[in-house]
Amino acid sequence: MSRFARFVAPLLALIALLCQPVRAEDFLDPSEAFKFSARMVDGHTVAVTFQIADGYYMYRERFKFSAQGAKLGAPxxxxxxxxxxxxxxxxxxxxxxxxxxxxxVDVNGAFTLLATGQGCSDKGLCYAPQDYKASLTGSGSVPLPAAAGATPAPAAAAAAAAA
Known part of the structure; x- marks a missing residue:
C-alpha cells in the first residue's frame, strides 16, 4: 500500500463517520420537545405555557391562539x-x-382553547407548526381591548384589524 493510500484511507473513514446522516431517533417528538399546558389564572385570564427541551427553541411569531365557546383578548x-x-x-x-x-378571555363556563406553535432543534430540524388543545372553564365577562404596549400574536392582530 502506498504512503498516500495509508494516509487517505483513515482520513476518508473519519470523514464518512463524521458525515453520518442525522437519524429521526436523534430528535424528540414535538410533544416532548415543546410540552404544552394551559390553565385559568383567574376567572377571566388564561395562561399558556410551553416547557421547551434543552437543545430546542420556539418562534415568537409562530404562536396563534383561538377559542371555541369563548372570546380571547390580545395575547x-x-x-x-x-x-x-x-x-x-x-x-x-x-x-x-x-x-x-x-x-x-370572555366566557362563562367551559370552552376549548386552541393554540399553535412552532419550534426547531439546534441540530437543524424545524418541526411543522403544531396544534394544541385544552378544555378550560372560565367565569367572567371582561372587556377585551388590546392592552397598552401589548404585542398581539399575528392571528390576534389580523382578527382585530378585520373587526
Missing part, C-alpha cells in the same frame, strides 16, 4: 431573544427553556 407574549435565523433569512425572536403567554 401578552413576552419578548424573546432576537437572533438572525438562516431558515427564515431574517431576525426572529425565540424562546428556550419555557415561555408563558397570558390573555384575557
Amino acid at each position: 401578552q407574549i413576552p419578548p424573546g431573544k432576537v437572533h438572525y435565523d438562516e431558515t427564515f433569512a431574517k431576525d426572529v425572536e425565540t424562546y428556550r427553556k419555557s415561555v408563558t403567554v397570558t390573555m384575557p
Whole structure:
C-alpha cells in the first residue's frame, strides 16, 4: 500500500463517520420537545405555557391562539431573544427553556382553547407548526381591548384589524 493510500484511507473513514446522516431517533417528538399546558389564572385570564427541551427553541411569531365557546383578548407574549435565523433569512425572536403567554378571555363556563406553535432543534430540524388543545372553564365577562404596549400574536392582530 502506498504512503498516500495509508494516509487517505483513515482520513476518508473519519470523514464518512463524521458525515453520518442525522437519524429521526436523534430528535424528540414535538410533544416532548415543546410540552404544552394551559390553565385559568383567574376567572377571566388564561395562561399558556410551553416547557421547551434543552437543545430546542420556539418562534415568537409562530404562536396563534383561538377559542371555541369563548372570546380571547390580545395575547401578552413576552419578548424573546432576537437572533438572525438562516431558515427564515431574517431576525426572529425565540424562546428556550419555557415561555408563558397570558390573555384575557370572555366566557362563562367551559370552552376549548386552541393554540399553535412552532419550534426547531439546534441540530437543524424545524418541526411543522403544531396544534394544541385544552378544555378550560372560565367565569367572567371582561372587556377585551388590546392592552397598552401589548404585542398581539399575528392571528390576534389580523382578527382585530378585520373587526
